[in-house]
Amino acid sequence: MVKKIPFIEQSEHSECGLACTAMVLNYYDDHVTLSHLRDVYGVPKGGNTLTNLYQILLDRGIETKAIRVLELDVLEEQTAPTICFWEERHYVVLEKLTAKEAIILDPSTGRKKIRREEFIAGFSNIALILVDIDVTVSQRKKAKNATWVILKDILKSKKARVVVFILLTLLIQGVTIIVPRITQMIIDGADSVVNNGVQIGLTILALFVAYYFLQVARGLVLILLENLFDLTLMKEFMQKIIHLPLRFFINRSTGDLIFRANLSVIIQQIMSQRMLTIFVDFLFVFIYLILMISMSVKLTLIAIFGALLMGLISVVNSRRVQSITNKELIAQSKVQRILVELFEGMETVKSSGSENEFYTKWRNEFKNQIGLRAEKSRFSTWVRTIQTSIQFILPITLIYIGLMQVVAGQVTLGELISFNALAGAFITPIVTVFDSYTELLLLRSYFGKLNEILEAKESPRLTQADEKITRIDEIAAEDISFKYSHFEEEILTSVTFKIAAGEKVAIVGKSGSGKSTLLKLLAGLYDVSAGEIRFNDTDIRRIDETSIKGCVSIVNQKPTIFNASLYENIVLNQNDVAQERVEQAIFDSKVDEIIMNLPLGLETQISEGGMNLSGGQMQRISIARALVKETSLLLMDEPTSSLDNISENFIMNRLKTYDFTCIIVAHRLNTIKHFDRILVMDQGRIVEEGTHDELLQLKGHYYSIYVDPQGTS
Numbered sequence: 001m002v003k004k005i006p007f008i009e010q011s012e013h014s015e016c017g018l019a020c021t022a023m024v025l026n027y028y029d030d031h032v033t034l035s036h037l038r039d040v041y042g043v044p045k046g047g048n049t050l051t052n053l054y055q056i057l058l059d060r061g062i063e064t065k066a067i068r069v070l071e072l073d074v075l076e077e078q079t080a081p082t083i084c085f086w087e088e089r090h091y092v093v094l095e096k097l098t099a100k101e102a103i104i105l106d107p108s109t110g111r112k113k114i115r116r117e118e119f120i121a122g123f124s125n126i127a128l129i130l131v132d133i134d135v136t137v138s139q140r141k142k143a144k145n146a147t148w149v150i151l152k153d154i155l156k157s158k159k160a161r162v163v164v165f166i167l168l169t170l171l172i173q174g175v176t177i178i179v180p181r182i183t184q185m186i187i188d189g190a191d192s193v194v195n196n197g198v199q200i201g202l203t204i205l206a207l208f209v210a211y212y213f214l215q216v217a218r219g220l221v222l223i224l225l226e227n228l229f230d231l232t233l234m235k236e237f238m239q240k241i242i243h244l245p246l247r248f249f250i251n252r253s254t255g256d257l258i259f260r261a262n263l264s265v266i267i268q269q270i271m272s273q274r275m276l277t278i279f280v281d282f283l284f285v286f287i288y289l290i291l292m293i294s295m296s297v298k299l300t301l302i303a304i305f306g307a308l309l310m311g312l313i314s315v316v317n318s319r320r321v322q323s324i325t326n327k328e329l330i331a332q333s334k335v336q337r338i339l340v341e342l343f344e345g346m347e348t349v350k351s352s353g354s355e356n357e358f359y360t361k362w363r364n365e366f367k368n369q370i371g372l373r374a375e376k377s378r379f380s381t382w383v384r385t386i387q388t389s390i391q392f393i394l395p396i397t398l399i400y401i402g403l404m405q406v407v408a409g410q411v412t413l414g415e416l417i418s419f420n421a422l423a424g425a426f427i428t429p430i431v432t433v434f435d436s437y438t439e440l441l442l443l444r445s446y447f448g449k450l451n452e453i454l455e456a457k458e459s460p461r462l463t464q465a466d467e468k469i470t471r472i473d474e475i476a477a478e479d480i481s482f483k484y485s486h487f488e489e490e491i492l493t494s495v496t497f498k499i500a501a502g503e504k505v506a507i508v509g510k511s512g513s514g515k516s517t518l519l520k521l522l523a524g525l526y527d528v529s530a531g532e533i534r535f536n537d538t539d540i541r542r543i544d545e546t547s548i549k550g551c552v553s554i555v556n557q558k559p560t561i562f563n564a565s566l567y568e569n570i571v572l573n574q575n576d577v578a579q580e581r582v583e584q585a586i587f588d589s590k591v592d593e594i595i596m597n598l599p600l601g602l603e604t605q606i607s608e609g610g611m612n613l614s615g616g617q618m619q620r621i622s623i624a625r626a627l628v629k630e631t632s633l634l635l636m637d638e639p640t641s642s643l644d645n646i647s648e649n650f651i652m653n654r655l656k657t658y659d660f661t662c663i664i665v666a667h668r669l670n671t672i673k674h675f676d677r678i679l680v681m682d683q684g685r686i687v688e689e690g691t692h693d694e695l696l697q698l699k700g701h702y703y704s705i706y707v708d709p710q711g712t713s
Helices: 016-027 034-041 050-059 116-122 146-157 159-188 190-195 197-242 254-295 297-344 346-352 355-407 413-454 515-522 545-551 566-571 579-588 591-596 615-628 645-655 692-698 701-706
Strands: 062-068 082-086 090-097 101-106 110-115 123-133 474-482 492-500 504-509 530-535 552-555 633-637 661-665 677-682 685-690
Touching (some): 016 034, 101 116, 159 197, 159 254, 297 413, 474 515, 504 515, 504 701, 545 552, 566 579, 566 591, 591 615, 615 633, 615 645, 677 692, 677 701, 685 692, 692 701
Parallel strands (some): 633 661
Antiparallel strands (some): 082 123
């Protein structure tokens, strides 16, 4: 196989199959992104099957066939990328298999060459091989790089600063050129130096002052550009990520997202400190070359040969370094992921005695990261040392050959010293330009990481919804269905109901019946796969997202408490809320009992994740947070599961005094009895509806759950 398969890294733990599919499609110039495939097909729990991958490829014009491989000769004969089932739980793309080795692209670790025996040990004997291809021209359009577009916009919007930076760099280089010329004049005109010592001294002082202030000015402009790069890129990243739908975060690691966010700093450094000077460096290569030729053609050819040799070494080094860096980025992401999981779940780790397991897991991944860094450093040490050795020996070589020309009267001693200085100045930008190739390759890797976020599809309500509402008077669900991904079974199927303004409704059912999912659909956190949810007879998908959030409060099953004061945790984004409403919410949620036991009351600082609170206290704070908001629809998912019966009864009775519509998912009978109507769900459908007493009389699903859970008569 001559053509290389482009590597695409998986971003979620279950999307290795989707990443392999994207690699195959990109190989055939169908420049589809992993984000696009994820938006269209989703990622089923546990990942895709080979049948799923077959269907995705077929949809985009590539026909494949799943085979059980009994003899590896079949794979050796393949000239097209082959998706292989790996270690009974993973997918990789096989690029080449020979009698001694295999080249595979593992979406979790990168491209690697392994021994044939290692391939046999990992291969699960099932593969997806190419049968036919018909990729349409429309699919071959390559998407613009979102990160590069942002950076180009920065450069365009701040042309003046960029131009000033380049001009200052030109002036600095101009001052640098003068130094060899003055050196030549001093050496060749030694007699006149004695008579014009003061003038020469003043000239040197002027050069020092000019060089100093030009460098300071350029440094200050560079600081402005660096801050601009950082601010703009991070702002775009953060604006994008906070507006992505909840579905985007389901299978993603917090550590990986933090790692990607931090890449913006590295990109800024490369762009501001390296890329902006390439043009100037390249321009002065020719200026130095002209000056050198005017002094000695022979010495110039030697300098050019040395510079090109160093440049070639730099290119060889760059390609290898980029390959290792791609693997190192994946390793760094894994280490960050483990650390975040450890810190966020420290209580569980401690209580389960899993410290050593987490330490071992971290140590292995960190050891891998260090190993890759060492491999990169070893390779660079061997290769780049050749470059530095040439740079070290070249001046001596030039002086040796130049002295022969001095003896022959072809150049003066001053010209030789001046030439040597110019040769050093000539080689430096050559090496810089070639080193910039390394930086460009690294930028491509970093851009790929950020683009995964920047090119993700936002909620359509942010851009397409145009209806606005100020309150919700009626809720209607008409034949709604929902599934997380294209290939999964439906979690909700043909659900229909109506809820009037001010009504208090409970949703009950066995675990896994779709109750919490239905609540998230009503909150606008997910969009239905089929059917309609209507607020005030308007499809929720046509309502502006800000309007929905202004009318809906939600108490999650696992409330998040932030590292802020108790007051800030309750008020959250309601900055202009009346103090009376805050006090009422605190009383109705029994948070006043928490305040009495805190040293600073409402100003007490809460630990991150509510580590210094009990589960019941966090639930009370979450309920208070919802009640503070002047909402017309309150959605609650198991809001009192950690509360005692007395507190639960009190809060439920207080909720009745509010005029908002309330929908609650609950299991406890003590909670359910307070509500006007009960919807009973089973296997994604509403199977019963009525009051507590009416449902008991039916002796159906509700009765079997709360009165006769064993199903006895």
